[in-house]
Amino acid sequence: MKRKIVKQGPSTLMVSLPKRWADRHAIKSGVEIEVEEINGFLMLKPERKKARVSMDVASYNALDEKAIKALEESGAEIEIKCDCSGIMKEKEAMIEGINAKSMVCQRCQKTFMTRMQEEEFRKIKKLNEEVKKIRMIMPKEISKKESKIEVVDSRSFRVYLE
Numbered sequence: 702m703k704r705k706i707v708k709q710g711p712s713t714l715m716v717s718l719p720k721r722w723a724d725r726h727a728i729k730s731g732v733e734i735e736v737e738e739i740n741g742f743l744m745l746k747p748e749r750k751k752a753r754v755s756m757d758v759a760s761y762n763a764l765d766e767k768a769i770k771a772l773e774e775s776g777a778e779i780e781i782k783c784d785c786s787g788i789m790k791e792k793e794a795m796i797e798g799i800n801a802k803s804m805v806c807q808r809c810q811k812t813f814m815t816r817m818q819e820e821e822f823r824k825i826k827k828l829n830e831e832v833k834k835i836r837m838i839m840p841k842e843i844s845k846k847e848s849k850i851e852v853v854d855s856r857s858f859r860v861y862l863e
């Protein structure tokens with residue numbers, strides 16, 4: 702396709718962009734675009750913006766695992782917003798003696814667990830209870846020996862014997 706160069710000011714030349722291409726890349730007046738010279742050609746590189754999906758805690762928990770996976774695979778950034786409009790970030794914290802991951806508001810410190818975090822927490826808690834039962838049925842010689850049982854994750858635990 703041919704385009705006519707238009708002089709704009711003393712040292713600026715302008716060329717119009719094909720409308721269809723501009724629309725496809727969401728290029729409108731005021732948008733910045735990368736211009737690069739490669740082997741004498743000028744390359745116009747529209748910035749590929751990551752989609753950001755912003756939602757509150759309730760809508761996030763209403764999503765099922767499939768929907769969350771699809772969102773993550775689309776490359777979109779998922780942003781969970783607190784009631785105070787602060788942004789929630791994943792953090793590790795001790796909850797009921799368990800090192801658990803939860804979402805913490807960066808503004809008001811409000812904490813909540815996503816459904817998946819809650820599931821993981823419940824699994825670890827259950828395993829902790831199982832570990833306690835194992836301790837009780839362990840031979841006296843071993844349990845006397847300051848054995849230490851540590852839950853690693855929701856599927857495994859470690860036993861240390863002195």
Ligand SMILES: [Zn+2]
Pocket residue numbers: 783784785786787806807808809810811
């Ligand atoms: Zn908050």
